[in-house]
Amino acid sequence: MEQGVDSLCTELRYRKGSKPIREGKFMNIDFAMNARSYGFVAYTVKTAEELRAALRDSLKQTAPTLIDIKVAPKSMTHGYDSWWNVGVTDNPHSEKSEKARENRRKMLDKARKY
Numbered sequence: 764m765e766q767g768v769d770s771l772c773t774e775l776r777y778r779k780g781s782k783p784i785r786e787g788k789f790m791n792i793d794f795a796m797n798a799r800s801y802g803f804v805a806y807t808v809k810t811a812e813e814l815r816a817a818l819r820d821s822l823k824q825t826a827p828t829l830i831d832i833k834v835a836p837k838s839m840t841h842g843y844d845s846w847w848n849v850g851v852t853d854n855p856h857s858e859k860s861e862k863a864r865e866n867r868r869k870m871l872d873k874a875r876k877y
């Protein structure tokens with residue numbers, strides 16, 4: 764995969780018109796609130812202790828559960844040896860989109876099944 768492409772796929776930024784502006788401001792999306800609107804139990808955590816508490820409480824839940832972990836933009840560690848399953852179009856209109864779709868399929872094959 765082209766260097767830097769994977770980090771752009773998980774950034775939600777404002778844009779103008781039909782072209783994305785990678786330098787645009789980050790969107791402040793409340794994923795926990797969105798999950799609750801679908802019937803999930805949801806937590807928003809900003810500290811390690813909040814995460815531990817959310818994990819403990821989530822084990823008691825019987826409904827689908829989401830933990831929204833707030834981190835500073837651009838603070839992910841390179842080489843963290845994991846993969847985010849971010850959806851891509853099944854109807855690519857560019858070579859870049861086609862490569863992203865192929866890479867996602869390969870990674871899904873390697874992903875651990877729960």
